[in-house]
Amino acid sequence: MMQPKGIGRRDFMRAGAGIVSAGLAVAQASGAQNAAPDAEPYKVHWYPFTEHPDSDTCWSLSVGPDGRIYAAACAEGVPGGVVKPVRYNEQKDGLDYLFNLAEMVDDPGDSGHATQCKIHYSFAPSMHDHVMYMATHLSGPPIDLPVYNPWYSWHDKKRLFRGAALLAFDTQHDRVLWWDTMIPKEGCRCLLHDEERGLLYAISYPRDHFFIYDLKTRQRRDLGRIGSINSQTVFLDRRHRVWTTNDYGHLVRYTPDTDRLEISPDTLPHANYQTGWHSVFYDVAPAPDRECVYASTWCPNPHLMRIWPNEGEWPRIEDLGPATQDRDLTFPVDMFRDHCGGLVFGGDGKLYYVASRWRDPVYNPLPPPHKEREGVVWRLDPRTLERTEVTRLVHPNGFAHYVSRGAVDHNGDLFFGHVGSNPCGIFKVSMPADRKRENAHLPIRMWG
Amino acid sequence: MQTKSKLRFDPNSPRIKEYLDQVHHHTFMGEGTMVAFPTCLPGMTIQIPLDESHITALAAAPDGTVYGATSGRRSHLFIASLHWLNGIVFDLGMPAGATQGAAVCCTDAGFVAFVNGARGGRAISAPLLDLAPEDLIQEWGFERPDLTDHGECVAGEAVVHAVVDASRKTIVGTTTRHIFTMDASFKVHVVAEAPGNGRIAVASRGGIFGRDEGATLWRYDPASQSLERKAVKLPEGFGDQPPLWATDRHTGVLYTADAQGTLYSFHEGQGFSGPLGRAPLAPVGPMAVTFDGRVFGFCGDEMAKMFCYDPAARTVSNLGVAVSVLERRRYGYVFGDAVTGRDGEIIFGEDDNGGHVWMYFPRIRDARA
Numbered sequence: 001m002m003q004p005k006g007i008g009r010r011d012f013m014r015a016g017a018g019i020v021s022a023g024l025a026v027a028q029a030s031g032a033q034n035a036a037p038d039a040e041p042y043k044v045h046w047y048p049f050t051e052h053p054d055s056d057t058c059w060s061l062s063v064g065p066d067g068r069i070y071a072a073a074c075a076e077g078v079p080g081g082v083v084k085p086v087r088y089n090e091q092k093d094g095l096d097y098l099f100n101l102a103e104m105v106d107d108p109g110d111s112g113h114a115t116q117c118k119i120h121y122s123f124a125p126s127m128h129d130h131v132m133y134m135a136t137h138l139s140g141p142p143i144d145l146p147v148y149n150p151w152y153s154w155h156d157k158k159r160l161f162r163g164a165a166l167l168a169f170d171t172q173h174d175r176v177l178w179w180d181t182m183i184p185k186e187g188c189r190c191l192l193h194d195e196e197r198g199l200l201y202a203i204s205y206p207r208d209h210f211f212i213y214d215l216k217t218r219q220r221r222d223l224g225r226i227g228s229i230n231s232q233t234v235f236l237d238r239r240h241r242v243w244t245t246n247d248y249g250h251l252v253r254y255t256p257d258t259d260r261l262e263i264s265p266d267t268l269p270h271a272n273y274q275t276g277w278h279s280v281f282y283d284v285a286p287a288p289d290r291e292c293v294y295a296s297t298w299c300p301n302p303h304l305m306r307i308w309p310n311e312g313e314w315p316r317i318e319d320l321g322p323a324t325q326d327r328d329l330t331f332p333v334d335m336f337r338d339h340c341g342g343l344v345f346g347g348d349g350k351l352y353y354v355a356s357r358w359r360d361p362v363y364n365p366l367p368p369p370h371k372e373r374e375g376v377v378w379r380l381d382p383r384t385l386e387r388t389e390v391t392r393l394v395h396p397n398g399f400a401h402y403v404s405r406g407a408v409d410h411n412g413d414l415f416f417g418h419v420g421s422n423p424c425g426i427f428k429v430s431m432p433a434d435r436k437r438e439n440a441h442l443p444i445r446m447w448g
Numbered sequence: 449m450q451t452k453s454k455l456r457f458d459p460n461s462p463r464i465k466e467y468l469d470q471v472h473h474h475t476f477m478g479e480g481t482m483v484a485f486p487t488c489l490p491g492m493t494i495q496i497p498l499d500e501s502h503i504t505a506l507a508a509a510p511d512g513t514v515y516g517a518t519s520g521r522r523s524h525l526f527i528a529s530l531h532w533l534n535g536i537v538f539d540l541g542m543p544a545g546a547t548q549g550a551a552v553c554c555t556d557a558g559f560v561a562f563v564n565g566a567r568g569g570r571a572i573s574a575p576l577l578d579l580a581p582e583d584l585i586q587e588w589g590f591e592r593p594d595l596t597d598h599g600e601c602v603a604g605e606a607v608v609h610a611v612v613d614a615s616r617k618t619i620v621g622t623t624t625r626h627i628f629t630m631d632a633s634f635k636v637h638v639v640a641e642a643p644g645n646g647r648i649a650v651a652s653r654g655g656i657f658g659r660d661e662g663a664t665l666w667r668y669d670p671a672s673q674s675l676e677r678k679a680v681k682l683p684e685g686f687g688d689q690p691p692l693w694a695t696d697r698h699t700g701v702l703y704t705a706d707a708q709g710t711l712y713s714f715h716e717g718q719g720f721s722g723p724l725g726r727a728p729l730a731p732v733g734p735m736a737v738t739f740d741g742r743v744f745g746f747c748g749d750e751m752a753k754m755f756c757y758d759p760a761a762r763t764v765s766n767l768g769v770a771v772s773v774l775e776r777r778r779y780g781y782v783f784g785d786a787v788t789g790r791d792g793e794i795i796f797g798e799d800d801n802g803g804h805v806w807m808y809f810p811r812i813r814d815a816r817a
Contacts, residue, residue, distance in 0.1 A: 054453050078453055144457045146464060151769045151779070152475040154751040155729055185750075207751065207781060224499065225801040228778050246802075247777070260521070261498050261801070277777070 041432040042377065042391035046400075048425035049073040051097045052084045055424045059404045060448055061417030062123035063441040064132045066171045067410025071417050071426045072134075073097070074118030080109035080143030081117045085134060085169070088415065088428070095426075098174070101136065105165040105179045114148040114161035115140035121232055121405065121448035122164075122191035124200065130172040135202060136165045137187035150206045154185065164188035166200070166213065182213050182220060189230040192447035194240055201234050201242045201254070210244075210254065210261060223261055226252055232298050233281040235447055237309040238290060249279030249297070251307075251315065269319030271301040273329055279303075283405065285343035285351065286445055287382065294351050294380075296323055296340040300333050304340065304353075304380075320385060323355045326363045337373060342406030342416045346431060347440030351380040354393065354403035354416055373401040375418075377429060393418070393427050400427070405448070412436030476771040476779075477754070479811045480744075484772035484780065484804040487518075487526060487537040489584065495802065496524050496539055503797030503805065504784035507552040507559065507612075509576055512790025514805070515559045516797055517549020519784075523563045525549070525572065525595065528805045529579040531790055536584055537805055541595050543572045551610040553619050557632045560619060562607040568600035569607025569623060573634055598634045602626045608644035611656060613670040620656045620668055622648060627658070627668060627675065640675050642666060646690025651716035652700025659691050683712055683720050694735040694743055697788060703743050703757070705732035711743070711757055711764065725764035727755045734786035736794045738810050744786075744794045746770075751781045754808075770796075770806065780806055 049055040052073040060072040069088040075081025082102035086095045102108050102116040109115050117140025124133045138161040141148040145159070153159040166182035169175075182188060186204035193200055200213040208230055210223040227247035234244045242254040251264035267276030282298035284307075292308045304320035323340035327333055342354040357374045359366040366374070375393035380386070393400035398421040406416045413436065414429040457464055487496040487503075495501065500520040507515050514528040523546035528537045546563035553560045558575045574593040582588045601607055602623045610621030610630075619630040622644035629637045648658035651667075660666040660678050663686055667679035685706035694703040702714040709730035713721040727747035735745020741759045744767075746752035754767040770780030784799030789807065796806040 079455060079457070080453065145467060146457070146459055147468065147471060149471045149475055151751065152471045154769075155748055155753075206779070225781075226498070227802060263498060265494075 043430040044391055044394055045428045045430070046394070046396060046425055047088070047095050047428065048421075049084075049086065049095070049423045051095070052086075053423050054078040054081050055084070056081075056422045057118060057404075057419045058417035058424045058426055059137070059419065060119040060121055060123050060134070061405040061407055061415055061426055062125070062132075062448055063407040063409055063444060064123075064171045065125040065127045065130045065444065067439065067441050068171070069407055069409050069415045069426070070123055070132055071095075071415075072119035072123070073424065074120075076117045076140045078117075079141045079145060080115055081140040082109040082115055083118045083136060085119065088409070088426070090409075090411070098169070099176065101134070101165070101167060104167060104176050105136075107162050107165065109140075110143045111162075112142050112144065113159060114138050114142055114150070114153065116165055119448075120187065120189055122188045122202070123448045124191045124193035124446060125444055126193060126195055127444065128195065130170060131177065132169045132171050133191065133193060133200060134167050134169065135182055135188035135191045135200075137189060137205065138164075139187070150186070160185060161187065164202070164204070180218055183209075183211055190233050190244075190448055192234040192236055192242060194236055194242075195446065197240060197256075201236075203230055203234060203244060205230050210252075223254065223259075226261065229278060229280050231280040233284040233295070233447060235284045235286065235293055239310070241309070243307075243309060245280040247277060247280070249276030249299075264314045266314065266317070268295075268297060268317065269303040269305045270297065270299065271303070271322065274299070274301070282339075283341045283343045283353075284447070285345060285353075286443075288345055288349060288443065290443065294320075294343055294353075294382075296343060296353065298335060300335055300338050301327070302338065302340045306382075320380075323353070325357060325360070327360060328362065336402055336420070339402050342403035344406035344408050344414060344445075346379075346408055346414060346435060347412035347437035348431075348435035349382070350435075351382060352390075352406060352414055353378055353380070354406065356401035358401065371399060373399040375399075375401040375403055375416075377414075377416075391429060393429075395421055397421075403427075407445070408440045410439050410441055412438070412440035474766070474768055476768045478768050479756070479765075480767065481774070481809045482770050482772045482780065483774045483807045483809075484776040484778045484798070485528065485530060485535075485537060485807065486776060486804055487524075487539065489536045489538070490775070493539075496526070497521070498801045500524055500542075501801065501803040502784065502799045503549075503803040504799055505549040505552045505561070506785040506787045506795060506797045507554045508787040508789065508795070509554040509559070511578070511580070513577070513579065514787060514789065514795050515552045515554055515561070516785075516805070517552050517561045517563060518803065519548040519799070521547065523547055523549045523565075525552075525561050525574075527577055527579070528795070529577075530805070530807060532580045533583045533585055534579050536579070538577075538579070540574065540592060543570065543595060543597060546570070546572075548606075550607040551621065553610055553612040554616075555612050555619065555632070556616045557634070560610075560630065560634070562601070562610050562621060564606040568602060568604045570600050571598040571630060571634060571636070572596065573598060596634075598636075601628050601630070601636050602638060609647040609658075611648055611650055613656065614650060614654045615670070618670050620648065620670065622658055627666070629670070629673075639668065639673075640677075642677070645688075647692055649693035649695060649702050651702055651714065653716040655716050657702075657714075657716075680714075680719060682706075683710075683723075685710055689731065692732065692734060694737050694745065694786070696737040696741060698739070698741070703735065703737065705730075707731065709747055713759075724759070724762065725757060727764060728753055728766040734783050734796060736786040736788045738788060738794060739792035740813065742810060744808060744810060746783045746796070749782075752783060756810075770808075772804075772806065776804060778804060780804070
């Protein structure tokens with residue numbers, strides 16, 4: 001179905017939850033390899049951003065150096081909207097609102113410029129000093145305009161986004177240590193911290209440039225453009241090389257020794273009817289032993305994959321197959337409906353992730369009480385690659401199928417950031433006792 | 449719970465409707481069609497590496513093929529043959545030690561690329577290729593020509609720019625400190641000491657013009673081999689702006705712009721016109737003239753916007769940010785050179801990582817209107 005004229009890029013995310021049809025046949029999701037167990041072992045709880053009612057998205061959720069969960073209450077659809085970082089408080093079983101980030105970086109929501117509206121896969125921890133770095137992204141319109149387009153306003157000094165703000169938050173003392181404009185005029189799409197070398201790596205939007213920020217000198221370097229479609233993740237290997245993707249699904253590697261961005265000859269796994277175009281990283285989770293990573297793509301019919309960056313001239317890549325269901329191949333399913341994110345290793349050494357499932361009269365006629373769209377939490381055994389559906393995320397009045405990021409806290413419980421409801425929020429999935437462990441978040445993921 | 453923020457504007461107001469119309473319909477390529485072509489035979493060979501593919505020099509051969517040079521970690525020379533049964537950007541190779549493509553000229557004796565590196569600017573030549581007989585749908589077979597290195601044009605000085613004269617036999621070029629010529633046997637003759645600044649161009653009567661000291665242009669006459677310093681005064685507003693030129697092949701009129709983006713035409717013998725209009729942004733970058741006289745170019749740094757100067761209507765219009773949705777889906781932000789293609793299309797060289805050869809097909813005018 002075509003989007004009605006005038007529907008914005010994000011509007012489709014807010015499609016109503018009430019579209020429920022009855023009398024449909026039993027679900028037959030093609031991705032499922034095991035039936036869903038009862039929900040009790042993986043109890044789901046929803047934490048809406050009630051103290052930030054403008055929030056409409058949660059693009060970042062990460063575990064901090066303190067083992068607690070941090071999330072971004074973003075407000076990108078609201079003129080003048082700003083992002084407020086929150087933290088899960090296990091004592092009160094609720095959220096603490098840390099600060100208004102726009103005010104902290106002297107770029108308030110009513111500036112007339114595009115706003116500091118969100119943190120987009122850009123939390124990055126620093127273990128030695130207990131700092132959580134966070135960098136902002138753009139798209140929130142100025143307070144007196146309905147939308148912001150960075151291409152349209154690139155040369156407009158009155159409306160232009162000031163730039164991605166990098167902020168260092170001391171998680172021990174709950175204070176902002178410093179901030180800087182990391183990428184002028186552009187947003188930060190994703191962020192990585194190489195703690196041993198004191199460097200942050202980022203990809204900018206909209207120009208898709210690769211940036212290196214030196215935390216000691218607070219100087220940035222622009223390594224230039226990668227392409228047109230942002231990868232949504234950068235990750236680090238043992239040799240301090242930084243990996244991401246380009247428009248055509250090739251790996252892009254930055255090697256500090258050569259100071260070059262290079263492109264792999266092969267493409268990432270993708271559906272066989274596709275070319276690899278748009279197979280950019282969505283989410284990448286490191287295996288606990290750091291020998292490989294697990295990734296999903298930001299592409300219709302996203303595939304899961306396992307990548308071994310420490311092997312060979314270019315990594316060995318294993319295609320773990322599609323993350324979501326079969327579909328009509330003549331219809332371009334949108335990437336909001338067809339989605340896989342929230343990749344995180346639990347304390348049990350298994351990979352958890354959330355993949356969407358949606359009603360399709362031919363390929364997946366989900367009957368009630370299933371909603372039209374669902375977010376399914378999967379557990380993947382890295383040894384056998386067996387996948388098990390462990391629970392479904394349940395939103396009180398909307399869909400819960402689009403998870404941006406997942407993280408495990410120091411207690412071993414899972415958390416997932418969610419996009420598409422208003423106000424937005426995060427999910428907690430309480431892990432069964434035998435699948436938890438203390439300090440399950442270690443070794444910590446160093447990228448957003 | 450707090451209440452949601454209230455809008456501070458009327459979404460149905462004319463101001464907002466106009467804004468939305470501009471954003472949705474005029475941000476990208478409001479007129480004509482762009483096609484970004486990768487620096488390879490798509491699907492068959494790989495592109496020039498990311499950091500070696502800033503396209504900074506182009507020249508059109510008489511048959512419509514385009515020769516070019518890149519800048520970056522290494523400079524590549526290439527031919528873009530985008531007609532017939534071709535559809536290829538053929539990487540001709542990398543002159544040793546070259547990191548900047550300054551200029552490319554198509555002469556009767558072949559194409560000559562001027563490249564810079566650790567040493568002074570050098571001339572590299574090869575024969576012009578005729579790829580028209582090749583069938584790049586079925587099967588093909590051609591070879592990479594040998595590149596001949598003719599050495600430094602002026603010892604220790606980078607080449608700034610070069611053009612071929614109207615006879616297509618003599619090249620006139622500039623280094624950072626000299627004007628030189630190169631004859632059909634690729635022999636270099638230093639004409640005079642003069643600071644090289646920006647690009648040079650062949651004007652309507654065959655004279656070659658380049659930026660001179662002060663706000664002036666020098667003129668070199670290839671026929672008499674004479675140089676006239678400070679031959680023409682530039683309009684006010686040029687400052688130290690290195691000039692860029694576009695040539696109307698039909699009339700020989702040159703177009704250029706000052707530091708503020710004000711456009712001027714230049715006719716040899718008549719001099720500069722008054723201001724023709726102002727590009728939406730400054731500085732003005734590469735531009736070229738299509739067969740009906742319209743000038744298409746880019747303006748603004750970092751994320752350039754395309755503009756059109758229409759001499760018939762004496763208007764300048766903003767065509768938005770370049771984007772290609774045919775062949776490759778790509779935004780175009782920075783461009784290094786432009787030439788007019790075989791059929792009047794404009795060929796732009798993208799001066800960016802992963803630079804593509806961009807073909808712009810202007811909107812066809814309704815001749816009956």
